[in-house]
Amino acid sequence: MELWPWLTAALLLLLLLVQLSRSARFCAKITLYCALCLSASTVAAVICLLRHHGRTVENMRIIKWFVSKFKYIFGLRFETKGLQKLEVDHPCVIISNHQSILDMMGLMEALPERCVQIAKRELIFLGPVGLIMYLGGIFFINRQHSRTAMTVMADVGERMVRENVPVIPVIYSSFSSFYSPKTKLFSSGTIKVEVLDAIPTRGLTVADVPKLMDTCYQAMRTTFLRISKTPQEDRATAGPGCQPAQ
Numbered sequence: 001m002e003l004w005p006w007l008t009a010a011l012l013l014l015l016l017l018v019q020l021s022r023s024a025r026f027c028a029k030i031t032l033y034c035a036l037c038l039s040a041s042t043v044a045a046v047i048c049l050l051r052h053h054g055r056t057v058e059n060m061r062i063i064k065w066f067v068s069k070f071k072y073i074f075g076l077r078f079e080t081k082g083l084q085k086l087e088v089d090h091p092c093v094i095i096s097n098h099q100s101i102l103d104m105m106g107l108m109e110a111l112p113e114r115c116v117q118i119a120k121r122e123l124i125f126l127g128p129v130g131l132i133m134y135l136g137g138i139f140f141i142n143r144q145h146s147r148t149a150m151t152v153m154a155d156v157g158e159r160m161v162r163e164n165v166p167v168i169p170v171i172y173s174s175f176s177s178f179y180s181p182k183t184k185l186f187s188s189g190t191i192k193v194e195v196l197d198a199i200p201t202r203g204l205t206v207a208d209v210p211k212l213m214d215t216c217y218q219a220m221r222t223t224f225l226r227i228s229k230t231p232q233e234d235r236a237t238a239g240p241g242c243q244p245a246q
Contacts, residue, residue, distance in 0.1 A: 026184035029074065033101070036073065040066040041128035048135045057114050057137035067108040075188025076102075076178075078109045082195035085168060086112040092198065096170040097220060102179060106172040109193050166198035167212070169220045174228035192227040196220070 044066045048059040071078065086094070094115065096107065121142040124130040134140075171194050178189025196219055204212060 023184045026181075026186045029186040033070070033074070036070060037104075038128050040070075041132040045128060045132045045135055048132070052135075055135050055137060057116055059132075059136045060111065060115065061113075063132060063136050064108045064111055067104055070105050074186075076105065077188075077190045078106065078193055079190060080109055080193045080195075083110060085195045085197065086110065086170075088168075088198075091165045093165055093167045094170055095167060095216060095220075097172060097224060099172065099175050100179060100181075102175060103172070106191055106193055110170050110195060166200050167216055168198045169196040169216055169223070170194070171196065171220050171223045171227065173224070176228075194223055194227055196223060 044059075044062050047062050051062070052058055070076075086092075094112075096103075096110075117136075117138045119133060119138050119140055121140040123133055124140050173192035175189070175191065178187045179185060199212070199216060199219070201212065
């Protein structure tokens with residue numbers, strides 16, 4: 001019995017479902033995204049090992065090149081502002097907001113040279129993805145052992161104060177207009193990326209760290225709400241008697 005007619009019919013049915021069903025389109029795109037992550041990580045890992053022979057933050061250049069191509073496949077566009085603020089000749093701490101699995105693409109748009117990242121330990125077990133993160137010099141913390149994770153973050157906070165390391169917030173606008181697992185939405189769209197002015201830590205003590213983090217949070221929240229507005233929301237806010245969106 002010939003299988004080709006059945007395979008062709010199944011493929012046509014799948015394509016029809018993708019065209020008609022929003023859920024099917026969402027699942028197809030998520031599957032493609034995961035497949036791209038796995039395949040790109042595998043190829044990038046081989047290149048990193050051949051070029052740098054192991055784990056080093058220099059491998060991030062290779063990783064960044066691969067990930068930066070994902071946006072063309074999914075029809076995403078990034079509008080960046082203030083990237084020059086990351087071009088500093090001294091240590092700094094970069095913090096950003098987290099939204100979804102698509103964050104990685106936004107991160108690579110703003111990632112400066114020789115930036116050491118922190119990630120949850122669970123990610124190292126994601127096969128090729130975990131391997132390429134390890135090779136890129138990412139530092140993993142175990143969130144299940146809160147004492148270890150808090151010790152790492154406390155060390156970072158103390159170093160910020162001790163070495164006068166400023167904090168530079170990087171904010172990505174909301175993805176909700178084109179990506180929402182709840183409503184099975186995954187379409188093309190624009191992501192705004194804005195780098196804020198450095199928040200100094202000079203003169204602070206360890207006791208000031210909670211206040212410093214609150215300052216960072218408030219600055220990031222204000223910027224997130226501003227850059228996430230649509231043109232229609234901007235015009236509505238500007239109208240008489242209108243209140244800013246919460």
